Amino acid sequence: MSGFDCAPLLSARAQSADEGIIMRMAQAARDLKARGRDVISLTVGEPDFATPKYICDAATDAMARGFTHYAPAPGMADLRAALAAKLKDENGLTYQPGNIIIANGAKQAITNAILSLIGPGDEVIMLAPFWVSYEITVKFAGGTPVVLSAGVDEGYKVPVARIAAAITPRTKLIMLNSPCNPTGAVWSRAEMAALAAVVRGHDRLMVLADEIYEYILFDGEMVSFGSLPDMLERTVTVNGFSKGFAMTGWRLGYAAAPLPVAQAMGRMQSIVSAGANQFVQVAALAALAGGRDEVVKMREAYRRRRDLVLGALRAMPGVAIGQIPGTFYAFPDVSSLLGRRAGNHVMDTVEALADWLLEAHGIATVPGTAFGAATSIRLSFAASDDDLKRALARMAEAFAALEG
Ligand SMILES: Cc1ncc(COP(=O)(O)O)c(C=O)c1O
Known part of the structure; x- marks a missing residue:
C-alpha cells in the first residue's frame, strides 16, 4: 500500500x-x-x-430470440409506439412515439427530465411530503428546491393558493406526484384544474407529473395532469413498470414530454447509459399487451x-x-x-x-x-x-x- x-x-x-x-x-x-x-x-x-409469469416468459423468449444487444438509446420503436397508445387510451395524453424516452426505471426518467430542465438559479417547487429523490436530484442538477408542506389535516396536499404564492420568476418546475409516495394522497380533477390555471399564467413554468403509482389507486379517479386543457405542452409525464406490474428489479420506466424536452432527455440518458435493456423492453411490450388482470x-x-x-x-x-x-x-x-x-x-x-x-x-x-x-x-x-x-x-x- x-x-x-x-x-x-x-x-x-x-x-x-x-x-x-x-x-x-x-x-x-x-x-x-x-x-x-x-x-x-x-x-x-x-x-x-x-413479476407476473407471462412477463417473465416474454423476457426469456426475447433472450432466446436474440434480443440481447444494444437497443436504441431513447428506447425501441415498437415499445415507444405501444406506450404512446397506452398513454392515449388510459391517460388521455396524445403523445407521438418520438415524445417518449424509455429509461432504466422511472428514477432515471426523472433524472433525465431534471437534468434537461434545471440548472443553477432554477427553482423547483416540491410539495412535501415528497419522494426523497426529487430533492436530491434537483440539488444534484444544481437547482434550488423550494419546499412547501402540507400536514395530515390538509390531506397531505399543499393548497394551490400556497403553490401560486411561492412561484417566482426563477421557478421552472413543479413536482407533482399523484398518487403520492409517501402519503398515498391523490389529487382530484378539480385540484389539478386549479393548479393548471396557475401554471397557465406563467410562461416559463412546467410540471413534472410522476404517475408511477397510477395502477395502485383504491378510491377516486386517476387524472393525468398533462390531459388537462393546454397542459400537454407544459408537462413531463413520468411512469414505469416497477410498481403496477411488480417489476422493480427490471429497471424500466419512461418519460413523455414535448419534443425539445424529450430530445434533451434522450441526450442526457445517452451520456450516462446506452439506454434500457433490450429483452426487458420486449417483456414490457408483453406486459402492456397482456391486459391488466x-x-x-x-x-x-x-x-x-x-x-x-x-x-x-x-x-x-x-x-x-x-x-x-x-x-x-x-x-x-x-x-x-x-x-x-x-x-x-x-x-x-x-x-x-x-x-x-x-x-x-x-x-x-x-x-x-x-x-x-x-x-x-x-x-x-x-x-x-x-x-x-x-x-x-x-x-x-x-x-x-x-x-x-
Ligand atoms: C414517487 C416515485 N417515483 C419514482 C420511483 C422510481 O421508480 P423506478 O423503480 O421505476 O425507478 C419511485 C420508487 O420508489 C417512487 O416512489
Missing part, C-alpha cells in the same frame, strides 16, 4: 450526494436480521409479489392491506392518519408521541422514534424527515398480511407503553 488517499479527490457532487435515509434504514434492518433478530421491514417501497389482482391485495393498516393505526393512541386513496404506504403523523420516553430513550425526533421501533421492537420504518416531513413515519404495506399484523400489534404495544 502506498498510503495514497483518494478520498479528498472526490468531487463536491460526490461528497454531498446522500444515499438516502430509506436505504440506510433498510440496511440497518438487514444487519439486525443477519445478527439473528426478528425484524419486520416495512421500509422499501416494492411490491412483495413476483394481474395488476388489478395485486391492487386488490394492497387494498385489503390498506384497510388492515388503516384500522390498526386509527386505533393507536397518539397516531393521526387520514385516508389512503392510493399507493402502498401509510404515513401516520406521530407528533403527539414526540418528546415521550421509553426508559432513557427520548423520542425527541421521528428519527429517534424510528430507531427505537427498529432496535427495541424489530419494526423497520422510515422517518418522515426523508420525505420533508418531520412529524410522520412511513410504513410500506407491500408486505405479507402476516408481517403487517405482527408489526402493527408490536407497534400498538410499543406506543401504548411510552411514558411522559
Whole structure:
C-alpha cells in the first residue's frame, strides 16, 4: 500500500450526494436480521409479489430470440409506439412515439427530465411530503428546491393558493406526484384544474407529473395532469413498470414530454447509459399487451392491506392518519408521541422514534424527515398480511407503553 488517499479527490457532487435515509434504514434492518433478530421491514417501497409469469416468459423468449444487444438509446420503436397508445387510451395524453424516452426505471426518467430542465438559479417547487429523490436530484442538477408542506389535516396536499404564492420568476418546475409516495394522497380533477390555471399564467413554468403509482389507486379517479386543457405542452409525464406490474428489479420506466424536452432527455440518458435493456423492453411490450388482470389482482391485495393498516393505526393512541386513496404506504403523523420516553430513550425526533421501533421492537420504518416531513413515519404495506399484523400489534404495544 502506498498510503495514497483518494478520498479528498472526490468531487463536491460526490461528497454531498446522500444515499438516502430509506436505504440506510433498510440496511440497518438487514444487519439486525443477519445478527439473528426478528425484524419486520416495512421500509422499501416494492411490491412483495413476483413479476407476473407471462412477463417473465416474454423476457426469456426475447433472450432466446436474440434480443440481447444494444437497443436504441431513447428506447425501441415498437415499445415507444405501444406506450404512446397506452398513454392515449388510459391517460388521455396524445403523445407521438418520438415524445417518449424509455429509461432504466422511472428514477432515471426523472433524472433525465431534471437534468434537461434545471440548472443553477432554477427553482423547483416540491410539495412535501415528497419522494426523497426529487430533492436530491434537483440539488444534484444544481437547482434550488423550494419546499412547501402540507400536514395530515390538509390531506397531505399543499393548497394551490400556497403553490401560486411561492412561484417566482426563477421557478421552472413543479413536482407533482399523484398518487403520492409517501402519503398515498391523490389529487382530484378539480385540484389539478386549479393548479393548471396557475401554471397557465406563467410562461416559463412546467410540471413534472410522476404517475408511477397510477395502477395502485383504491378510491377516486386517476387524472393525468398533462390531459388537462393546454397542459400537454407544459408537462413531463413520468411512469414505469416497477410498481403496477411488480417489476422493480427490471429497471424500466419512461418519460413523455414535448419534443425539445424529450430530445434533451434522450441526450442526457445517452451520456450516462446506452439506454434500457433490450429483452426487458420486449417483456414490457408483453406486459402492456397482456391486459391488466394481474395488476388489478395485486391492487386488490394492497387494498385489503390498506384497510388492515388503516384500522390498526386509527386505533393507536397518539397516531393521526387520514385516508389512503392510493399507493402502498401509510404515513401516520406521530407528533403527539414526540418528546415521550421509553426508559432513557427520548423520542425527541421521528428519527429517534424510528430507531427505537427498529432496535427495541424489530419494526423497520422510515422517518418522515426523508420525505420533508418531520412529524410522520412511513410504513410500506407491500408486505405479507402476516408481517403487517405482527408489526402493527408490536407497534400498538410499543406506543401504548411510552411514558411522559
Ligand atoms: C414517487 C416515485 N417515483 C419514482 C420511483 C422510481 O421508480 P423506478 O423503480 O421505476 O425507478 C419511485 C420508487 O420508489 C417512487 O416512489
